[in-house]
Amino acid sequence: MARPSAPRPELVLRIHVRILAEPLHFTIEEMVEAARRVYATAGVRIELGSVEWIDIPHLRRYVSVGTCTQGALTPDQDLLFSIPAKIPAGEVAIYFVAELEPRMHGCAAHPVHAPGAVIANTATRWTLAHELGHVLGIGHVHDVHRLMTGWGTEAIPRAVPLLVPSEIRIVRASPLLRETRSE
Amino acid sequence: MNAIRKQLLAIFAGDEPDYLQAASLGPAALPVLRQMMDADVDTASSAVYVAGLIAASGSLEILERGAQSHSPTLRVRTAGAFREFLERARSADDLDQAGEIIATLLDDDDPDVRRFAQRAAEALPAEVHHHTAFPAR
Numbered sequence: 001m002a003r004p005s006a007p008r009p010e011l012v013l014r015i016h017v018r019i020l021a022e023p024l025h026f027t028i029e030e031m032v033e034a035a036r037r038v039y040a041t042a043g044v045r046i047e048l049g050s051v052e053w054i055d056i057p058h059l060r061r062y063v064s065v066g067t068c069t070q071g072a073l074t075p076d077q078d079l080l081f082s083i084p085a086k087i088p089a090g091e092v093a094i095y096f097v098a099e100l101e102p103r104m105h106g107c108a109a110h111p112v113h114a115p116g117a118v119i120a121n122t123a124t125r126w127t128l129a130h131e132l133g134h135v136l137g138i139g140h141v142h143d144v145h146r147l148m149t150g151w152g153t154e155a156i157p158r159a160v161p162l163l164v165p166s167e168i169r170i171v172r173a174s175p176l177l178r179e180t181r182s183e
Numbered sequence: 184m185n186a187i188r189k190q191l192l193a194i195f196a197g198d199e200p201d202y203l204q205a206a207s208l209g210p211a212a213l214p215v216l217r218q219m220m221d222a223d224v225d226t227a228s229s230a231v232y233v234a235g236l237i238a239a240s241g242s243l244e245i246l247e248r249g250a251q252s253h254s255p256t257l258r259v260r261t262a263g264a265f266r267e268f269l270e271r272a273r274s275a276d277d278l279d280q281a282g283e284i285i286a287t288l289l290d291d292d293d294p295d296v297r298r299f300a301q302r303a304a305e306a307l308p309a310e311v312h313h314h315t316a317f318p319a320r
Binding site for chain 2: 102131140153
């Protein structure tokens with residue numbers, strides 16, 4: 001009989017929401033809740049830090065993300081991530097914007113010392129969780145049942161998309177997660 | 184052609200489509216991308232961006248159609264695609280033709296189209312600025 005494994009400690013990921021435009025199909029609360037449900041399966045709690053509306057006139061309708069490549073940010077991404085924000089080191093900034101150029105639901109390319117992602121108003125229920133996956137170090141897969149599907153989270157047929165053990169290991173090893181402080 | 188179409192549509196369905204992977208299909212994808220310009224704005228927006236990344240002479244017909252679209256969203260994404268095209272295109276004729284189309288986008292009624300067109304124009308080589316209607320850099 002297999003020995004029961006030691007309980008894994010709960011880890012916390014803290015995110016901060018910056019809103020330039022509200023999503024069209026799901027509320028931000030619904031997306032955060034969806035992310036909580038997915039990451040709970042990995043023993044990770046998503047904690048919502050600050051929520052703030054910001055206005056950058058020329059990013060009101062479109063934010064250019066180019067090919068969404070880490071290390072090759074566009075001037076729009078540079079501008080977005082340079083907005084002064086009291087986000088503690090190691091916590092994640094999520095920018096909700098109107099549309100992305102080119103067309104995407106989200107993009108997790110971010111400056112090295114400012115982990116974060118940009119979410120378009122076309123996002124699905126699972127886009128936030130998917131982009132957080134990229135921020136935490138996991139990439140696309142060709143399986144529509146999994147969170148990191150490259151075929152679009154809109155097509156996920158499950159109540160909660162899957163994170164497989166190898167992905168959970170990567171997520172839990174992310175330096176962005178911290179252990180829950182015991183009271 | 185059907186296989187390419189299927190591949191492109193699968194890529195476009197992603198939350199952040201891997202447009203570089205789509206562009207790796209090369210000029211063989213251009214006829215399919217041209218057809219996709221008749222589809223909805225989302226599909227056409229993705230098609231025009233991939234055409235820009237492929238940056239072959241045949242891309243320009245697709246980019247020109249995007250520039251002439253009634254949809255400001257598609258014109259914005261076309262202007263964005265021009266920047267990718269200009270970073271990759273090498274033929275002087277292509278660059279000249281691109282310069283002419285970008286000049287029309289710089290005159291667009293929509294301020295976002297003009298903003299993205301301006302960014303594309305900044306990627307034009309200086310010699311194209313000399314013989315088109317662009318202000319000197």
